Amino acid sequence: MASLISIRGLRKTYRMGDENVHALAGVDLDFAAGEFVAILGPSGSGKSTLMHILGFMDTPSEGSIVFEGEEVARLGADRRAWYRSNRVGFVFQSFNLLPRLTVLENVALPLLYRERPEAAAAAAAARVALERVGMSHRLDHRPGQLSGGERQRVAIARAIVGSPAIIFADEPTGNLDVRNVDLVLDLLGSLIKEGITVVLVTHDLSVAERARRVITMRAGLVQEDRQR
Amino acid sequence: MNFLERLRPAVVNGLRELRANKIRSLLSMSGIILGVASLVAMVTVVQGMVGNFRQFVDAMGGIEKITVDKQPLPKEQEHLAELSEGITMRDVDRLRRTVPLVRNISPEARVGFEKLAFDGRETSTYVNGVTADYLPVAKRWVDPGQGRFISDLDVLNLNDVIVLGSAVVPDLFPANVDPVGQVVKVRGRRFTVIGILNNIEGSGMQIRSASSRGSGGSWRWRNSGVFIPVSTALTKFNGNDRLSGLGLRIADPDQLRDAVEQTERTLLAAHKGLRDFSITTNEQTLEDFRKTEVAFKLSLGGVAGISLFVGGIGIMNVMLASINERIREIGVRKAVGARGSDLFLQFLAEAAVVSVVGGLLGLLVSTGIVGVMNYILTQALPTGAVATLDWAIMAQGLAFSVVIGLVAGVYPALRAARLDPIEALRHE
Numbered sequence: 001m002a003s004l005i006s007i008r009g010l011r012k013t014y015r016m017g018d019e020n021v022h023a024l025a026g027v028d029l030d031f032a033a034g035e036f037v038a039i040l041g042p043s044g045s046g047k048s049t050l051m052h053i054l055g056f057m058d059t060p061s062e063g064s065i066v067f068e069g070e071e072v073a074r075l076g077a078d079r080r081a082w083y084r085s086n087r088v089g090f091v092f093q094s095f096n097l098l099p100r101l102t103v104l105e106n107v108a109l110p111l112l113y114r115e116r117p118e119a120a121a122a123a124a125a126a127r128v129a130l131e132r133v134g135m136s137h138r139l140d141h142r143p144g145q146l147s148g149g150e151r152q153r154v155a156i157a158r159a160i161v162g163s164p165a166i167i168f169a170d171e172p173t174g175n176l177d178v179r180n181v182d183l184v185l186d187l188l189g190s191l192i193k194e195g196i197t198v199v200l201v202t203h204d205l206s207v208a209e210r211a212r213r214v215i216t217m218r219a220g221l222v223q224e225d226r227q228r
Numbered sequence: 229m230n231f232l233e234r235l236r237p238a239v240v241n242g243l244r245e246l247r248a249n250k251i252r253s254l255l256s257m258s259g260i261i262l263g264v265a266s267l268v269a270m271v272t273v274v275q276g277m278v279g280n281f282r283q284f285v286d287a288m289g290g291i292e293k294i295t296v297d298k299q300p301l302p303k304e305q306e307h308l309a310e311l312s313e314g315i316t317m318r319d320v321d322r323l324r325r326t327v328p329l330v331r332n333i334s335p336e337a338r339v340g341f342e343k344l345a346f347d348g349r350e351t352s353t354y355v356n357g358v359t360a361d362y363l364p365v366a367k368r369w370v371d372p373g374q375g376r377f378i379s380d381l382d383v384l385n386l387n388d389v390i391v392l393g394s395a396v397v398p399d400l401f402p403a404n405v406d407p408v409g410q411v412v413k414v415r416g417r418r419f420t421v422i423g424i425l426n427n428i429e430g431s432g433m434q435i436r437s438a439s440s441r442g443s444g445g446s447w448r449w450r451n452s453g454v455f456i457p458v459s460t461a462l463t464k465f466n467g468n469d470r471l472s473g474l475g476l477r478i479a480d481p482d483q484l485r486d487a488v489e490q491t492e493r494t495l496l497a498a499h500k501g502l503r504d505f506s507i508t509t510n511e512q513t514l515e516d517f518r519k520t521e522v523a524f525k526l527s528l529g530g531v532a533g534i535s536l537f538v539g540g541i542g543i544m545n546v547m548l549a550s551i552n553e554r555i556r557e558i559g560v561r562k563a564v565g566a567r568g569s570d571l572f573l574q575f576l577a578e579a580a581v582v583s584v585v586g587g588l589l590g591l592l593v594s595t596g597i598v599g600v601m602n603y604i605l606t607q608a609l610p611t612g613a614v615a616t617l618d619w620a621i622m623a624q625g626l627a628f629s630v631v632i633g634l635v636a637g638v639y640p641a642l643r644a645a646r647l648d649p650i651e652a653l654r655h656e
Contacts, residue, residue, distance in 0.1 A: 057563065057649050078567050085565020096560045096653065100248055110564035112237055119237075158564065 003066075004165055004197050005031040005054060010063035010073075012049050012220075023049040024060065025220035031199070033165065034192045038200040038211035046220040048170065051201045055088050055168045056080040068165065085113045089159030091188070093171035095151040097143035097158075103130065104139040107157045114162075129157040133187060149180030156187055166197040173207055185210045238574045242581030245550065256546035257586030259539025260629050263532055264590025268625040269597035270528035272617055274521060277605075281517050287428060287450055289366055291510045292481045294330075294488055296474040296495070299506045312504040314470035317458075319498060323476070326494045329487040334358060334365035334475040337461040344400060344454065345413040351399035354453045355414060357461020359383050365475040368425055375408040375423030382422075382457045386464070390419035394427040395451035417464065419456065427451055484511055536628065539586065540636040547579050547640035558644050559652025568645035575641035576634060583633020587626045594625070 012024040024046045031037060041047045052058040054065070056075070065073040072083070089110075097106045104126050111122035130136050133153040143151055152172060159167050169188055173181040188198050189210060200211055208214050209228075216224040246253045285291065298315050301308065320335050337357035344351050363369055363377055370377050370391070382389050392400075392407060401407045407421045428450045462469055478487045492507055499505070551558070558571055598617055 052650050055563075078569075081562070081565055081567040081570075084563060090563050092653070096556065096563070098557055098560060100244060109561070113561075113565040113567070113570055117233060117237070162565075 003030050004033045004035075004068065005029075006066040007054070008064045010050075010053065010065065011061050012046075012053065012058070013061045022220045024053070024063075027063070027220075027222055029215065029222065029225070031166070031197055033197055034195045035197045035213060036189055036192045036200075036211045037198070037213045037215060038202060038208035039215045039217060040202060040205065040208040041217035041223075042203055044219075045217040047201050047203075047217045049220075050217070051168050051170060051199065054166075054199070055090060056083040081113070085110050086162060087165045089162065089164040089167040091152070091155050091159050091167060091169040091172045093174040095143070095148075095155045095175070097151055097154060099143055102140050102142060103135065103146070103154050106143065106154060107161050110158060110162045125161050126157070129161040130154070132160065133157045147180075148176050149183060152176060152180065152184050153187065156184070160191065160196070164196065166199060167191065168199045168201065170201045171203070172200070173202075173204075181207070234570065234573055235577065238577035239581060241574055242578035245578055246581060246585065249550070252546060252549075253582055253585075256542045257539070257582055257589065259535055259537075259542040260583050260586030260632065261539075261590040261593060263536030263539045263632070264587045264625045264629045265593035265597060266528065266535060267532035267628065268591060268594035268617070268621055269601065270525070270532055271621050271624075272594070272598050273601050273605075274524050274528070275618070275621070276616065277524075278521055281514075285510045285514055285517075286367070288510055288513075289475065289477065290481075291514060292478050292484065293365060293510055294476040294478065294484070294491060295508045296476065296491065297506050297508070298470070298473060298504060300504070302503050305502055308502060311500060312502050313499070315474060315495075315505055316469045316471060319471075319495060320474065322494055322498050323474075323491060327476075327487060327490040329478050329480070329483050329490060330476045331479045332361040332364045332477040334361040334477075335458050335471045336362070336473050336475060337458050337466060337470075338472040339456070339461050339465045342414050344396065346400045346410060349400050351396060353393070353396055355461070355465075356453055356455050357458035357465075358455050359458050361477075362455065362475070365477040368428075370423045371426050374426075375421070377423055377425075378455060378457050383459045386459045387457055388417060388419045388460060388464075389422045389457065390414070391423045391425060391455040392421060393425050393451045393453045396454055397424060414454075414456075415465070425451070425455075484509060536632050539583075539629075540632040543579055543582055543586075543633055544636040544640060546582070547575060547637055548643070550578075551575065551640050551644050555647065555652045555655040558647050559649050559655065562647070562649035563653060571647075572641045572645035575644045576637045579633045579637025579640065580630060581633075583629045583636070584626070586633075587629030590629065591622050591625060594622075 007027060007029050010024050010027040011022065014021045014023060027046075027050065039047045039050065049058070053060050056072070057080070059075070059080075060073055063073060064071060067083070068087070075083070098109070101109070104123060107126035107129055108119075108122040111117060111125060112119070127136070127139070130139065133156050135150060135153050135157060138146060138150065138154075143154070146154065152175075156172075159169075167188070172188065173184055176184060185207065188200065191198050198211075200207065202208050211228075213225070213227050215222055289295075296315060301312060315335075317335060320333050323330060323333055335358070339355040339357060341352055342355045344353065358378060360378055360380055360383070375391075377391055378389065381387075390412060397407055400412065401410070407424060410421050411418050412421060413419070458471070462471075476487070476491065478484060488507055488509060495505055495507075496503070561571060561574075595617055
């Protein structure tokens with residue numbers, strides 16, 4: 001499989017008082033297109049920091065990231081925003097839908113921050129994405145009117161609406177009941193068929209086991225990287 | 229990305245937030261509403277007053293007119309009252325000789341409020357004795373085809389001729405009768421109508437008050453007087469040689485002060501030092517008015533300025549509160565690809581929407597204020613009321629509120645734009 005992301009010597013250092021805290025202490029990893037990967041680790045292991053950096057929300061202190069053949073470790077804020085709206089999708093534990101927008105508007109939101117936003121085209125794309133997650137019947141509802149599982153499906157629709165190369169799912173099942181956990185994980189797992197790389201960030205081993213590759217992190221380093 | 233393409237969703241968003249927080253938005257707008265309302269009302273009313281007053285002064289003969297009126301002797305001269313001869317035609321001759329700065333002198337002898345009768349019709353109005361000089365001093369004229377004014381010969385011969393104000397004509401004559409050449413009776417005496425004075429009309433600046441509706445509107449009082457030769461008035465009606473006053477018109481308004489001084493000296497000398505006259509100019513009236521105007525503008529402008537300033541602070545305050553409540557939203561928007569500039573624009577547009585809506589409400593309030601002011605001023609001013617709302621002023625008021633909103637929105641919008649997305653998403 002072609003390499004989507006290749007990271008080498010990635011370090012992230014925070015200054016806390018007089019001490020330097022190494023959130024990432026030299027990470028080397030490769031992600032292929034269409035891979036289903038879980039990043040497992042306790043809190044403080046660096047998995048969230050890694051996700052933020054790979055998701056273009058943050059920049060590393062040191063190291064290199066090659067994304068789709070381009071070095072992206074030192075991009076400016078606007079350029080990173082471009083990657084977030086065009087190449088990356090996020091799914092969060094607490095859904096993070098905007099309460100005043102309808103389901104359709106929430107899903108269309110990433111497209112409105114693109115170079116040439118077209119409201120009609122964005123709405124059409126949002127409909128397709130909502131159909132993909134089985135939420136077509138709730139277009140005009142507000143997030144408050146939906147169950148947790150439904151909200152997470154809408155959030156997944158928002159993550160895929162812009163045809164991203166990679167989706168980061170940060171504890172996506174943390175607020176869901178058992179039935180919905182399966183539904184959401186199946187949905188995420190099915191995205192790889194479309195060539196999307198799915199990165200599941202979790203501290204829950206049973207969730208991580210759903211991925212084909214499990215990367216275990218500890219103290220800012222990759223402890224184990226195994227294919228199943 | 230095209231600016232307008234980015235602006236539209238930002239404005240839509242702003243309106244949505246406004247709807248979602250109606251009470252809070254209204255409170256934050258109150259300063260802007262009051263500010264715009266007082267600003268627009270103030271400018272409108274002051275402009276109306278200025279315009280109205282200019283007209284008024286012009287109708288009174290402009291600033292090149294000096295008015296001499298008889299007045300009771302001051303206290304310290306009261307015991308000399310018997311020596312006072314009042315203002316007479318002799319003063320007119322003296323002033324002609326000694327004050328060359330004065331071009332026209334119009335002696336006036338008020339006969340009083342008299343009944344005029346023609347062919348069974350009657351009307352009552354003020355009758356004044358004047359000379360030919362009344363026209364240039366009062367800036368009046370007789371339109372072609374409307375006869376002529378009183379001549380020197382009429383004065384010399386004590387002719388029983390009369391010139392009518394235009395407002396009197398419809399009261400006294402049927403429409404098919406040409407008044408010129410007709411004979412009307414004043415206190416039983418027969419006068420031949422020799423002419424009709426031009427009609428004075430107010431401009432659009434004034435609103436006609438209910439009490440003065442009708443032909444001539446609020447200027448009716450300027451169109452309703454009638455005029456006879458001053459000599460006729462003095463000898464056949466008043467029975468003495470005392471004039472009620474003089475109107476003087478000078479050649480050059482720049483020499484007004486000199487002319488006033490010369491007039492005063494001449495009259496004081498002729499009246500043996502008795503101050504049985506007063507001299508006023510429209511310049512003093514204008515000057516007084518200018519001071520009032522400045523005071524009005526400063527005080528009302530201050531009020532408007534302070535409320536707009538407070539309005540700006542209100543908007544900033546509410547925007548900051550709103551951003552604090554929506555940190556999570558800002559994080560989400562950034563996570564899905566919004567740039568700092570997108571969020572800056574969004575929150576700036578929100579502030580602008582609040583201020584535009586506030587400004588529009590302010591304009592609505594200002595129409596009410598102007599209405600009330602007009603009502604009060606119509607009751608207070610003889611010339612009628614004052615002000616009409618002007619689109620240009622309203623547009624300026626609105627533009628001002630938008631500027632305030634934008635200035636007040638910059639800091640909150642910058643804060644939103646600079647929020648770190650990771651921190652924002654963690655915010656509870």
